Amino acid sequence: MMNTEHKRPLVSVSCITYNHAKYIRQCLDGFIMQKTNFSFEVLIHDDASTDGTAEIIKEYEKRYPEIIKPIYEEENQWSRGRRGSAEFNFPRAVGKYIALCEGDDYWIDPNKLQKQVDFLETHPEYSMCFHNAVEHFEDGSQQDRLFSNIKDRNYSGYEIYNEWIIPTASTVFTRNVIKSKIYDKICSTPGIKYGDTPLFLCAAKEGLIYGMKDIMSVYRRHVGGLILCSSLEDKLSLNEHDMAIYKCLGNKYKKIVFHKICKRCIYLYISMDKSIRRKYNYLLFDALNKDLFYSISYIIYAYFKYRLIRCKVRL
Known part of the structure; x- marks a missing residue:
């Protein structure tokens, strides 16, 4: 100094x-x-x-x-x-x-x-x-x-x-x-x-x-860190964050923004408890609307990955 x-x-x-x-x-x-x-x-x-x-x-x-x-x-x-x-x-x-x-x-x-x-x-x-x-x-x-x-x-x-x-x-x-x-x-x-x-x-x-x-x-x-998103609503708010970035920075980031949102929506939907899924059906529709082919591909990937994890837990 x-x-x-x-x-x-x-x-x-x-x-x-x-x-x-x-x-x-x-x-x-x-x-x-x-x-x-x-x-x-x-x-x-x-x-x-x-x-x-x-x-x-x-x-x-x-x-x-x-x-x-x-x-x-x-x-x-x-x-x-x-x-x-x-x-x-x-x-x-x-x-x-x-x-x-x-x-x-x-x-x-x-x-x-x-x-x-x-x-x-x-x-x-x-x-x-x-x-x-x-x-x-x-x-x-x-x-x-x-x-x-x-x-x-x-x-x-x-x-x-x-x-x-x-x-x-x-x-x-x-x-x-x-x-x-x-x-x-x-x-x-x-x-x-x-x-x-x-x-x-x-x-x-x-x-x-x-x-x-x-x-x-x-x-x-650590638990008090600023970037931790613990609740479902906190995680979903990241979709707004990503869309705001796209609106500010333009088409250069459109594809990656949409893919991030698709992955987040699909992952959250598949991993959440079945009893509340109906309330969040819009997540799948939002993902499919943003990028149909990418979303279908990721749904297949995420579904089998989630099933595999559950099978390992049971074993």
Whole structure:
């Protein structure tokens, strides 16, 4: 960490957090340990945590006032449909580049920011870069593993959307991405449930995207994680999310959006209890209406896969 006094930050780190008292120190330490030849700021949005998260952030704010710049909410904004990064952190970011890391994830390489900024500075045709991350299961149910097997190469928006390969805490992108008209459109479109994938797709429209094989962050899976969709209605709301992406980004993503919705509808319908299936008959009709041939093919595949799993359970 260099002396940042009186120097305009080259990078703005956006960190959103809610009830992350168990994890936030590790997250903040990952920021502070960065070794850079440029200054950076850490913009934190604490969404009215009730577990002592804010008190921990205040400790770091007092020790590193030139770096740690928090907003402490008195009322939870997520529950009101407001997004921490897009509405509270991005508007106050002054850096040429923006990095992301939520309060329950953390960085493990002190040279992470320097490596990514060096790449973007020397390759102006790129709008974003990202890297490998460790996927850590907090409950110990599974061993740590790579989040995805990222290689040193370019990645297309189509590939990113189709495979969900980008750990959010691994990304650094240019400020132009959030200043683009398409990003403004996404932020104002009803139905967008999560902001990371649409943001990455905006980056793909603004320039090239590069993946790095270096393992430089940890993605933590736990019950309180922001992306967990536990209820049936939560899972179905992802259909609205995908359709909103299609409406914003156009025909380039139409096929993959429809296929995602078809698979989700069919899987949920086949796997749900028979007693409530009639209520959700529309799921099958929705899938068939979007892509008849693909849906029929997937129905056959999903049905036999589900039957095979049930047979194994009985054995």
